[in-house]
Amino acid sequence: MIRKIEKIIKSILRKLGYKKITSFFQNLFRTRYSLDMYISQSLIVRDVNTNAFAKYRNKHIGQDVVLIATGPSLNKYKPIENAVNIGVNKTIFKKDINLDYYFVIDYAATGSYLKELKNYPNVKKFYATLPYHTYGYKRAVPKLAIIPESLICEHNASKYYIYSKEPVHPLPLNTEIDKTWLADGGSCIFSAMQFALFTNPKKIYLVGCDCSSGYFDGGKGADCSFLIKSWQEIKEFAEIYYPDTEIISVNPVGLKGMFTDLYQE
Secondary structure, eight states, X not given: OHHHHHHHHHHHHHHTTOSSHHHHHHHHHHHHHHHHHHHHHHHHHHHHHHHHHGGGTTTTTTOEEEEEOOSGGGGGOOOOTTOEEEEEGGGGGOTTOOOSEEEEOOHHHHHHHHGGGGGOTTSEEEEEEOOSSOTTOOSOOOGGGSOOHHHHHHTTOEEEEEEOXXXXXXXXXXXXXXXXXXXXXXXXXXXHHHHHHHTOOSEEXXXXXXXXXXXXXXXXXXXXXXXXXXXXXXXHHHHHHOTTSEEEEESOSTTTTXXXXXXXX
């Protein structure tokens, strides 16, 4: 009877493409292990992001928020009074702008100046990381891109997790950034934008979000027009979940016509 059952199981497994029973169970165990790792990773991300963001939910209702990126048009920007300023990367060194919040992701790209940020103790800093081995993605995150824990501690920054768009099943945008990964989008400006929406302000002004090439400090950079697709995703997301928040492009370049355009003379 047992041999008969064994033959039936082998027959079924062969039809499914398994030559040996052992290969079936090996794949079963691998699947279970991957699921356990995903659950473990998700719990870590939830705890870390809750600590980073929970207290900022709806914090800026009725206020204006300015989201500041490093595009060349930043040099044309005239600061908006009484606004909450959120910056990324080298915007923290722009002398005529006082940041309230600051976001950064890639240590390989920012490590040359990131250590200087300890000289800005009054700016609330958020330092992102990708899980070294992201669930569902075989290639590990480059080690040089990960911001050292010692630096996060030294700068009194809040660590948070993002999820890359590279895996086969990227995490979509969501309103619960205090409980799960933030979507990557291809730039740390999208972490800052998700945070800005999370605070539920009246208006969000986009400054220096050129989606072109080059930087406000004269540095040369690659063409960033590929980021327009992520901005389109953000636009659709905001229209559904934050319809009362007006998004305004200040001196727009690549985003011209996508949101409300504002040109400063």
